[in-house]
Amino acid sequence: MIYVHVPFCKSFCRYCDFYSELTCGKPEEYDAYIDEICAEARLRSGEIRESDEQLKTLYIGGGTPSVMPLRFFFDLKKALPEGPYREFTVEVNPDDIVGRGYEFVRMLREVGVNRVSMGVQSLDDGLLRWMGRRHDSAAARAAFQILRAGGIDNISLDIIFGIKGLTDEMLSRTLDGIVEMGPEHISAYQLSIEEGSQLAKDISEGKYEELPDGQCAAQYKLICERLREAGYRHYEISNWARAGREAVHNSAYWRRVPYVGLGPGAHSLERNVDDNAPGGLRDTRSWNSEALTGWTRSFEVLTPEEIREESIMLGLRTAGGIDAALVAGRKELPEGLISEDGRIRIPEDKWFVADSIIADLI
Template sequence: MIYVHIPFCRSFCTYCGFYSEVAGSCPQTRYEEYIRTVCEEAAGRRDEIARTRDVNTLYIGGGTPSVLPLSCLQTLLEALPYGPWEEFTLEANPEDICEKGMPYLQGLRKLGVTRVSLGFQSFDDGILRWMNRRHTAARARDAFALLREAGFDNISIDLIFGLSNLDHACWEDTVRQALALRPEHISAYQLSIEEGSALEAQVAGGKYREASESHCRAQYDVLCHLLGEAGYHHYEVSNFALPGFEARHNAAYWRRVPYVGLGAAAHSFDGRCRRWNTSQIADYHAEYEVLSEDNARVETIMLGLRTDVGIEASLVDAGPLLAEGALVRCGDRVRIPEDHFFVSDDIIRQLI
């Protein structure tokens, strides 16, 4: 199970706190240099990779992996000769898909990409401009159609709700437009104020006021209702899939399956120890934390209770929360029911 981080974007989104850089005037050279570094890291960590192959998935995320030319992806994959992959996801910006067109998409298919995760975020052009996204709603729809035409039958789209400037009608319209495309997977995240983001500065300068909890709750409820009605399986707080299209890679993270993360700012886990690469693109290095038994238990609870399979009941004192309906019991496991997913963080806090 391998994650590769591509820390490049062509512009920065208002809300984003992820580590990435704009490649500047000579992007091809920077991309190639970076990919060379990642390939060297992959070669040096071959034994570790071998130990994570019970779940043989590859996820290339970012940043914006779709800024990379096919040649860079090809070089990267030659350094990762572990396919065929059970699932190979590439995150993409809709504008890159439209600009690069069919030859690029056919190239991705040849490289073995099985799943594309598109950052749509909204179907409202005003909201997309506020987010400083590079694409419009129409271009996002075009990108989706192109992917289908190229034969991709596993497409995920990302949406964001809980903006104070996103009214309920506009959000419902976004969810309905997303559903009209019938993607296999939808991830919907509540806006948060990330450290280092442009939005954080807006909040500090009084230019943006966070949405109230009831505003966010109402939008989350609409999301759950419409997606449930459309047959999507709500298998994690922020993730919905048509049956059989649950993300295997992400679902393995939530089960705390070991994985190797390659590249600047990428995280890894070997079952006992968490490792993270620092953020400098040219010369990142690794830092480590060995988890105590208690840390491991807390992680298991935090990750497991965000999913609809929950955790072993013996890990927590579930009594009071079972009585009030914030947890339900299924055999020897407990889980948070969907109507309490929105407050899952509060529930988890009470348990740990």
């Protein structure tokens, strides 16, 4: 399981605080980064092989991987241990797909990409402009057609809700448009205020007010209902899929399967057996520093209790829930949880308040 972070964007979105460098898209801007990430892939090939045994997934995220020259995809593929990857996802921006066209998608297929995740966010042009997205709704629709024509048969589209100014009618129109396109997978994220984003600054300057919780909950309910009617299975708080099209890579994160993260903003999860550690098992999490080249890795060792809590937090966000053994010491479970067949779950109608249920549990 490999995650590769591409730290470039052509513009910054109002709500985003991810580490990324502004780029104007000239191929030579990326040379140093490409050489460095390929060197890191070679250096960590043993680790990658070990973590990749079970799943064989590769996820290139960002930033905006679709701004990268084709050389990046081909060189990276050569530097990584042999595929083919069961799931090879690339995140794209609609504007890049429209600009680079069918031939770019065909080359992505040639390098082995079999899944694309596209940030549509909304099909309302006013809202897209406010978010600072560089595409409009027509570009999102056109990009989807280009991806299909280029042979991508597993597409995930992202949308955002919980925005002041997003009415139920606007959200319904976006959902109708998304369902009409017919992606295999949909992710819907509530707008969050990230420290360091333009949006956080807007709030501190009194230019934006957060949408009240009750209205966010109503929008989430609308999304759940509309996607259920359209035949999507809600398998994680923010994710819906057609049968059999659940994201393999992301689902493994939620089960805490070890993975290797490459690139300046990437995390890894490593599992080391250490006889001296309490419980005999330690998880080591590493992350790279935020620097375009010459990045270094820092480490954090998780205690068994931290591992247990993280497993509960991630598992309860999924339809499958957690093994009841993870909360075996508790006499009573907080309200809102279902216990059956040795598993504990939060039902879909309580997912919007999952964080507070989970907080009561751990």
